[in-house]
Amino acid sequence: MHFGLSEDQELLQETVRGFAEAEFPAQRLREVFDAGAGHDDAVWQGFAEMGIAGLAVPEAYGGAGLGVLELALVCEIAGGACLPGAILEHALASLAIARAGSEAQRERWLPKLAAGETVATVAFGEQHEKVGDVWRPEQWSLRESSGKLTGTKSWVPHLGRADLVVVGVEGGALAVLEQSGGSTPGARTETQEGIDRNRPIHRFVLDSVEAEVLPGSRDPDVAHGVIDAGLAGLAADAFGSATRLIRMCVDYTTERKQFGFPIAQFQAVKHQIARMGTAIEPTRALFWYAAHALEEGNGDGPRHAAMAKAEITDRALDIARDAVELHGGLGFTWECDVQMWFKRAMYDRSFLGTPEMQRERMAAMAGW
């Protein structure tokens, strides 16, 4: 029995962490964030070279063939370093093609995805006036007919950079849409001015746009599995962000003096930090377990993914709010780094369904 990471998994995290520290210093993060492109060539290049771009691609197609837990572990580091780019979304799209694509589709797309030459994202969200926000396959209403897609997807991340978009369609299937040069005939891209400038989001309006359905995805369990992996990834990203924010608060409050003492010496501050830590640190085991259970397919996965996403992304945003407060007036400025993680936490919390939605799903899955 081993509830913990293997040496390879620890090494994976160390490698990505070391890369992020060396290649994506604070100043570069600031530049990328302010520019709002949501992408950094050096980061993407590095991810391609380290094999992270192909993390979810099977080895037979040139990928690393790793699982959902490894994906989550990379997301944790990405969250901690506030990395831009379609890291999670690219992996989810790759996972969908690997699991449900025909042999020809896999051969066509997977090697390029693994090499990072092709960038992919996912379009799963829909905003309906009457039904409300929709993320899950059984509620998708974007139409697919003879390989043509018509309808609107909302909150599609990194759409401007994506060569491939995996789109969720009515009935729960997944279709792959190829964009040339970031645009496609019949498709309109409207920016939604996302708050996390490292992950720009768009509305994707499709009018009879050509796409290829992944044959295996006629079974909506495939789409569910891909989204659940995303929930685990977002939970991990939020965990990484929250632990990084706590570290920033520890450093700042130990440095900052008032009344002649470091403010961390006052219990009001010390206890606030201890509470932030206690809210998040034990949940590391929860996202590990969720990701592991998804990978094993032991039946526990989907509900635990909902649990991890609800609990961790919710706590992470609370922690981000506390972190702003602990940095005082400075914390409320654009100049203070805290805001970048704060906004990351907002994205992690909302993307693929809010904690409230996940808790209702948990309740339904338990038969309550």
Added chain:
Amino acid sequence: MDLRYDESHEAFRNEVREFLQGWPLTGDEANLALEAQEALFRQRAVDRGYVYRDIPTEYGGGGGEPDVLAESICREEFYAVGAPYASTLQGPAMLVPTLMEFGSEEQRRNFVPPTLRGEIQWCQGYSEPGSGSDLASLQCSAALEGDEWVINGQKIWTSNAQESDFLFGLFRTETGASKHKGISYLLVPVDQPGIEVRPLKQMTGGTDFNEVFFQDARTAADNIVGERGQGWQVSRATLKHERNLIAHPNMMRDHFDALVELARSVQRHGRPAIEDPGIRQRLAEIECVVRTNETSNLRQLSATARGEELKCMLPMMMNKLYSTDAMQMLMKLAYDLAGSDGMLAPLERDIANYRRGEGPTAWVEQYVFSLGPAIAGGATNIQLNIIGERGYGLPRDLRPQE
């Protein structure tokens, strides 16, 4: 991650399950009083090496090799069928591990076996009226006169003192030594003219804890654990065991299952409360916390088994606070579900059977009781200091008197 147990542990689990078919007792044994049945079965389990397994047989334990996984298998399996596992009373749970770590050979031989058999009952004398969170300021004194310690002063919040044969506790023995270095850890017989136990009535109505007054009370000079002035270090070990006791994840899962049943059984707007969206949100939120506690404990268990505790020092430090907060969150929903009956006082029965009662007043009792663990064994505000200072390396509080 590999959550399967290896073959030898799987075989061990089967062996334990087979043994547990002997519970509940049958035939004549089933006619004994429940406590006698529990003692009888527990002793059988000790003899098989399932309970108190890390204590050597010469001290009345199971005599197994240290193996936290085997221990956890026993705990899980015993718990699953409600069989009496290791006693959670202070003697077996707190004093015995302390004696095994710091006690003399004679103390271990004299005290550990009868304590594990339940023949000696213990209570803990730490807190004093003026020394709670600042425990090291304690004043209750013991002076060596000939071959006896003579004790004067008072202890408070002493659970089960009325039923106890002995008290283990901290006493100031070294006059003139600094605060922490003047304390010794002594074992004191309770039934003697110099000791008076006065029960304290708790806000739940129960009387679990007491005040203990010492007036020239006596204990043998040998009844010191560790060296003179070393009591503070010895007591840290005991406190660690107490915190582990409070953070037991199986218990929380039982409470959560009972909470779900409660939400199914009470009505809101003409329908079972469990169908109410707000209640569902809260139940799900609580389950996230319960499951976090379980998985985090599993991670810590696994790390301990591999000698890698250092990898999870932070969550270990947080167990007590996390689980007491979780229990309070859980009990608050239970209390809300009790509805207007939240105005009712707990019944005698609820107080006597605490944690096992049924009906709204039992939940009221548990709701009030859930405050207790947040105070006992290091209050929440003290836990926050420990996490902040030792966990995150924040500067220590100003302590002008030192």
